[in-house]
Amino acid sequence: MKFANVIDSTTASALDVAWLNAQLEPMSEPGRRAYDEFEPLRPGHEQLARERASAVADLAARIDPSEVDALRDALRTMPDPLPAISRAAMGDMLEDANLLELLRFLDVAQRLHEHVTITDGVRRVAALLERGRAGKFGFYLSEKFDATLAVVREKAQAAQAEFDASRGRLAQRAARELGREELPGGEFIVMRESANVLPKGVRVVREAPTYLLCELELDDEALEALAKRDDASARVAVAEEAVRAAISAHVRECAQALEALADAVGAFDVRLAQVRFTQQYRCVPAEIVAERTLRFTDACYLPLQSELEAQGRRYEPISIDLSETAVLTGPNMGGKSIALRTCGFIALLAACGIPVPAHDAQSALFDEIAWLGIGAQEELGGLLSSFAREVVRLNELLARPASQPLLLIDEFARTTTPHEGKALLIALIRALRKRGHLAFIATHLAGVAAEAQTRHFAVRGLRNVPKGARAGDLQAALASLAESMDYAVAEVRDGGARQADAVALAHLLGLDDDIVAEAAHVLHGEAAT
């Protein structure tokens, strides 16, 4: 998919687009070609995005998942018809393997007849190739194409039998005279001592000190049989070429219709992958709106959900309503970054016209979805500090000409001093608001939303202090944390600061008890003052 028209490689990495690509990958070569050309829609194409998503959702509702799997299986084994169609279109004569490819392709297309249009021309090609069907899946240039084939083949078989008999007689006679049971099909050895005079019909190919390498010499009768056989074989070749030429001409006449069908099958393959995705993850079409907004209820960031489920853990969906630049705060490991990724994931799927994994969703089409912050593969060199890399990346994003971007900013300026970082973040929010950009900004810095006078969301955080896990048992610690954490994102209206629960988390993750106790002491002392 041409994701690159709305996300760059850094964002693709942050959103784990590779996972999404694997889910949406079609099965057939025409499907892969169609998928390569498939691109997310940009602002102005809202209607098309709605239509795409509805079509996928409608089909997902109508078709049984087992039928989806069966169709995808058929598409997986479908040969690519394009090389054969192209050859025929250029006036080449098709080989039998090309004809089998077309036959198999048309079998699959026929199976998809409810979803793709099969023209009369294509039907005629299918009917013609049907004459060559051998067994369920095979192809043979059979006599059903042309009765002449039967005649010439029969003659060739008779001529071959006559030649075999002739040669066999010679071989038997020579073997008898050499005192052997049989002679092999090609060259054979005769020891000098055992044959002072070679039998008639045996000639020497090479000589060695103790033996002769010989072969049968055909007599007049065998030579005549050989000539007849070669002549009969040549006639078979002419007849077969004539049939292939006729079939190829027929395919050439319908090349355009066949190519259109291949495109349609490819497009359906792409859609079928989306249908499977929709069914598997219980997706719904997002309401595509022109206004700059992103709103969803109980949405899942599927790459993480899949990972957690594979470990037997539960994923907690989240809901967000974003219509202007907003700040997101919350505890460490509370899911801030995942909330940002969920926004990007839902917006990207909506732009592709693919139903989204949420209870319901509403999204604008964004001409760029961009990620800034941790979690993306750093592309810049090691000479730059983390902070410098962020600034360079931010410059780059701000310089892009997107009119309706969605910026997902994860802990910008976290590696500089908190008061300067906060100042930079507030200034950035103001600048983004001025530009009319939609951005969701995760941070641990307190008071940013209030000072920037922007909406503030927060991950609810720990419900209670998680039970301590055995020292060194990270999995148990994570499980305990997941039990205690409320990952829901809610808007903060009182402007109050939220704690990061960092001390409790450090304790849970096994940090030395004395250090944790001292940290708590320091923290509470500060709070008291």
Next chain:
Amino acid sequence: MRVGQHLLELARAGGCSSLFVVGTGKNVGKTVAMRAIADAATARGLRLGMTSIGRDGEAVDISDALAKPRLFLRPGTIVATARNLLPPHPASELLDFTPWTTASGAVILARVRDAAYYELAGPSTAGGVRACVRRFADLGCAQIVVDGALDRVAALAGGNDAVIVSAGASAARTMEDAVNDVRALAARLCIARVDRSQPFFEVDGALTAAHASRLASQGERRQIVVRDPTQIAITGKAMLGVAARLQLRCERPLRVVAATVASIGRDRYFEPRAFAQAVASATGLPTFDVYAGTMVDAA
């Protein structure tokens, strides 16, 4: 003597329907042996499946442009070969595409409808060859013959095949070298099953020359056990040295049933009887000369 029939009977004696012909090098008579077996199988009315791990049956050797023995296949034979190598005439019945590719194009399964010369170039990976053998069986082939290249013996792993080793004058400068080569090949492929009642040391994965040398220098007396003979990554003289110094054993032995010899080389000749006798003695296998129509029993 009907060499093809004898080879076929030896191959099928243990109930194996698949047979690999493995040579010590190029032009050592594998195709001639395969042709004799194919003719015998066809004469017995067995549905035959044939393929090659490398390339087989071409009219001339690509490396020196000299003529090579060809494979004239009879109706009913099923082949796995590169689609670009299928003869255009007479037409074959195409059965199925496969996922395997070769330098000459994707491998296709086809049934011979009218007798013709065929070139074989099948899957080159061990997994591909095993899958190909299974496909032949699914297609009802009662006898499967695979031209197995020396450097692809891994394809024998996990199978229940008979194996024939081929030696020839083309692949060695002297008869002694040719005999040593086939002795090493047979020593490698004919490793006996481990005796679990005796001390043993299991090698995890392949036994390399370096590892074997280390074990030998440590005076290892236990049985050295590999999963199957294809896990021994040692050839030629090194293999003979290792076989003499270590008790090599395996969990799943291969069934090497015979050797064949081709005493006519491109540039040299060996005395056929002496060559066959030496190969039989060196390998302990019944040794056939398809060209001479003779057999030397190792016993």
